[in-house]
Amino acid sequence: MEYREFGKTGLKTSILGFGGFHLLEIPASEVGSLLNAYLDAGGNYIETAASYGDGESERKIGATVMHRRDEFVLVSKVGDREKETAAAKIDRTLKNLRTDHLDVLLLHGVESVATLERTLAEGGAYQAALAAKQAGKVRHIGISMHGQPASLIAALKTDLFEAVMTTVNYYDRCNFPEIENELLPLAREKGAGVILMKPLADGYLYRSAEQAFRYAFSRPVSVVVTGINSRAMLAADLGFAERYAPLTRADEAELLSGAPEFGDYVCRQCGRCSCENGIDIGEVFASEAYFDRQMMRGTVGDTAQYALQERLRFWFNQKQLGLDRYAKLDPNADACTGCGSCRAACSYGVDIPYKMKLAAYKLGGKDIY
Numbered sequence: 001m002e003y004r005e006f007g008k009t010g011l012k013t014s015i016l017g018f019g020g021f022h023l024l025e026i027p028a029s030e031v032g033s034l035l036n037a038y039l040d041a042g043g044n045y046i047e048t049a050a051s052y053g054d055g056e057s058e059r060k061i062g063a064t065v066m067h068r069r070d071e072f073v074l075v076s077k078v079g080d081r082e083k084e085t086a087a088a089k090i091d092r093t094l095k096n097l098r099t100d101h102l103d104v105l106l107l108h109g110v111e112s113v114a115t116l117e118r119t120l121a122e123g124g125a126y127q128a129a130l131a132a133k134q135a136g137k138v139r140h141i142g143i144s145m146h147g148q149p150a151s152l153i154a155a156l157k158t159d160l161f162e163a164v165m166t167t168v169n170y171y172d173r174c175n176f177p178e179i180e181n182e183l184l185p186l187a188r189e190k191g192a193g194v195i196l197m198k199p200l201a202d203g204y205l206y207r208s209a210e211q212a213f214r215y216a217f218s219r220p221v222s223v224v225v226t227g228i229n230s231r232a233m234l235a236a237d238l239g240f241a242e243r244y245a246p247l248t249r250a251d252e253a254e255l256l257s258g259a260p261e262f263g264d265y266v267c268r269q270c271g272r273c274s275c276e277n278g279i280d281i282g283e284v285f286a287s288e289a290y291f292d293r294q295m296m297r298g299t300v301g302d303t304a305q306y307a308l309q310e311r312l313r314f315w316f317n318q319k320q321l322g323l324d325r326y327a328k329l330d331p332n333a334d335a336c337t338g339c340g341s342c343r344a345a346c347s348y349g350v351d352i353p354y355k356m357k358l359a360a361y362k363l364g365g366k367d368i369y
């Protein structure tokens with residue numbers, strides 16, 4: 001398996017990381033078997049969080065694999081925002097994991113710049129992380145968030161964080177392009193380790209798993225973390241890592257054009273179309289992307305996909321951000337006459353007039369049914 005530098009920390013991580021959330025779903029005996037098999041196969045990155053099962057994931061990892069503590073990079077996350085409670089949580093995490101130190105502590109799910117500021121303020125959780133680092137309980141401090149990356153970008157600009165964990169996959173690239181366009185280059189410039197999460201977009205890309213992992217491994221990231229809870233899944237994911245060869249530009253273009261999750265609905269935000277009535281088409285669809293990840297399409301095709309879309313569309317809880325973004329537009333989707341003169345510019349075949357109607361419904365409350 002390939003290993004990559006974890007930013008400037010001096011750590012090296014295997015490209016496939018083991019995410020601990022789904023360890024909640026299986027007994028500790030099976031957890032031990034999976035984690036040891038992962039390490040035996042060359043994996044060296046195990047990650048969990050204090051909040052997963054209120055410490056249960058940590059306890060299972062602590063009970064099953066700590067006899068091999070020096071063989072892997074151990075990462076956990078703490079979501080408390082205040083210094084005192086965060087400090088107590090870090091100590092509980094170490095106890096749960098049966099170790100005296102974490103290689104990386106992530107401040108968990110920092111959902112906005114306002115929350116970041118609170119975390120960094122006097123009495124905030126960052127001070128607890130720093131104290132833990134000074135005491136040798138934590139080697140490196142990072143930050144995590146899924147979906148839109150504003151708080152992660154702001155965090156890296158402070159130069160206080162050595163690692164960043166973010167969503168990256170070929171589907172959400174079309175919803176949150178700032179991640180690949182702004183966050184990843186900034187992380188490289190700052191020398192931060194980059195932890196990629198959700199290579200399968202929370203399971204949404206299950207039909208294209210190998211391509212999705214290949215896309216993820218091909219990004220400029222240190223490690224691709226995925227939840228694993230069965231031997232079959234572990235074997236498949238290890239196979240993806242072993243067989244990995246970087247995507248060429250042509251491969252990537254083909255994936256963006258033809259992946260089954262896109263159809264004629266998902267805007268890739270390429271910026272090539274324009275509207276004769278002055279609507280900022282890209283911005284309307286970017287608002288929709290924040291709102292529900294372009295998942296509600298007004299049609300039911302594949303039922304399994306539809307069920308996943310229903311489950312995942314508000315998963316990132318960024319509905320209001322989409323509404324706020326849309327509220328600034330003038331004209332907005334309501335001004336679309338359906339003339340269709342923008343269609344030819346879209347090499348992805350997006351049905352722009354239809355999508356405008358749905359955007360007006362979702363974001364502007366227009367009654368279209």
Ligand code: SF4
Pocket residue numbers: 274275276277278279281335336337338339340341342343352353356
């Ligand atoms: S179909 Fe709608 S978005 Fe496209 S050019 Fe006509 S008015 Fe503009």
Ligand code: SF4
Pocket residue numbers: 266267268269270271272273281282285345346347348349350352
């Ligand atoms: S050309 Fe198509 S993919 Fe590109 S911004 Fe317009 S609708 Fe989106």
